[in-house]
Amino acid sequence: MLGNSTLILCDACGTEIPDKAAKEVVYQAGRVRYRLELCTPCLSREMKRHDGYRGVPGFHKRAALVFSITSPEELPRRVPVH
Numbered sequence: 001m002l003g004n005s006t007l008i009l010c011d012a013c014g015t016e017i018p019d020k021a022a023k024e025v026v027y028q029a030g031r032v033r034y035r036l037e038l039c040t041p042c043l044s045r046e047m048k049r050h051d052g053y054r055g056v057p058g059f060h061k062r063a064a065l066v067f068s069i070t071s072p073e074e075l076p077r078r079v080p081v082h
């Protein structure tokens with residue numbers, strides 16, 4: 001697989017981004033956590049939308065941001081929730 005590059009699809013908007021540019025974000029809803037990878041514009045939008053975040057070691061990346069949400073409805077999604 002040498003020479004192949006991995007692209008990540010942003011979990012919020014679906015944009016292709018290089019693995020290095022993807023940011024790991026964890027949404028904590030009570031005892032359930034959702035792990036997403038976001039592109040830079042989506043991450044900055046999410047940072048504005050939420051009051052604050054915690055930093056934790058990532059599962060895939062070295063570091064991840066944690067946002068607290070009250071329900072999964074608050075997750076950014078590629079497909080809108082109806």
Ligand SMILES: [Zn+2]
Nearest residue numbers: 010013039042
């Ligand atoms: Zn995005």
